[in-house]
Amino acid sequence: MRTYNKVIQKIIDHYGYGQPIDFEQANRDFMEGYVFSYKNFKKNKYDFRLFYGVLTDVQSNESHHIAAKNLLFQGNPLCWKYFERTALFWTMAHAADEYIDHIRDAFYYALYMERNDLLKILIEKSIDYLNMDVYKTSKEHKNQQVYPSTQLLHFLVEKWLGHNPVKERVFIFGKEGYGIYQQLIDHWNDYSVLPASYWNELCDHHLNSVGVQRAEKREYEEFLGPGLIPMEFINLFKVRRKLGLDVPVIHHPLFETPMAVEPLIPSGYDERFDVKYQLVIQTIKTQKQYNYTDIEKIIREEYGDGEFFY
Known part of the structure; x- marks a missing residue:
């Protein structure tokens, strides 16, 4: 092993x-x-x-x-x-569950698996949350923290779909903005100028933020949903390929794990x-x-032959 x-x-x-x-x-x-x-x-x-x-x-x-x-x-x-x-x-x-970071993992997985239909549903749900009265009346909602990777995610969703009406509304929350990912935004058109040390820094940040080191503190729980999967990088690669932009080759132990395989x-x-x-x-x-038997019968009646998935 x-x-x-x-x-x-x-x-x-x-x-x-x-x-x-x-x-x-x-x-x-x-x-x-x-x-x-x-x-x-x-x-x-x-x-x-x-x-x-x-x-x-x-x-x-x-x-x-x-x-x-x-x-x-x-x-x-x-x-x-x-x-x-x-x-x-x-x-x-x-x-x-109207908190911005609480819906982020659904966005992560939908983009990871290229489910545009789900991304659109998530955008509509996010808009509904942001339009709730609590966003006008609750300090907890108005002052909520938002992970930098969440901001990056909404940036990527906009690039992937060609639109994301949530991105600018989300960006006003939190104090960090894109934080550690700012250079990815600043140099969007050409990543060849970014040094290998920067990519290593981003990988180390992921490893230190999956809820293992100090799980009781929010800043160490940024990647609980993806876990060891470098999902923010893989989603970044997907978007850049789609747009015909350069895709970095990252040499870091994180990318030597089976979790770095693209879907x-x-x-x-x-x-x-x-x-x-x-x-x-x-x-x-x-x-x-x-029960399961009832549903198998209904599926056969509605959709015909196909392999059941449990």
Whole structure:
């Protein structure tokens, strides 16, 4: 087994990237969380349009982002389906959590998997949040901190889509602006002028900000969602290639890990045959409780043949 430097190995050990995924247990956990949420919604007469939250609120995240990252580290190409599912889950489940940084991981994963449709949904959700009264009345909202990487992300989304009405509105929050990423903005048209030491600094910043070193402090939790994946770099590479701009070659231990591999697009994921996603969709539509067998039957009736994904 390959050995990595101390910081990278600490992250690998902390998140257990080498641990196998128990898919059967993940399915049981998801169903348990689904049944609990359904009973709670029925009993308390909640709006079932918010039932999307069950996609991310169940105890086992091995149904999406944990599975994605572990499988990526282990070299299993099935990971890409889980990454795309995560992008979908986090986008659709995000509701009533209006803080700017709280929706950023959904943006990260959607751009990472090139889901333009999800990026547009996330932009609309962000606009809705920013238009909430609390942004006019609450000091906590008006003075909220925003990570520099969040500002960079909105810059990249604008370049990728050709528009992002959220970018300028988000930029007024926080005091750091683009912070450590400012040179990426200043030299956008030509990165050949940037020294290797700068890219190393950015990589070190990522490794020191994944919630392992000092997880109780916000400044050390900037990359909890991506974890060891240098997602901000990969998204940067995607955008620059699309625009015909130079893409840097980075020589740093972070890019020697399996987590630096760029996504396989298309991933093979099809939400029509995602049994867990369709389980939630059908519940929202009918406000009825289902099991996996029920949903498999509905999928076959609506979409025909296809490989079920759990």
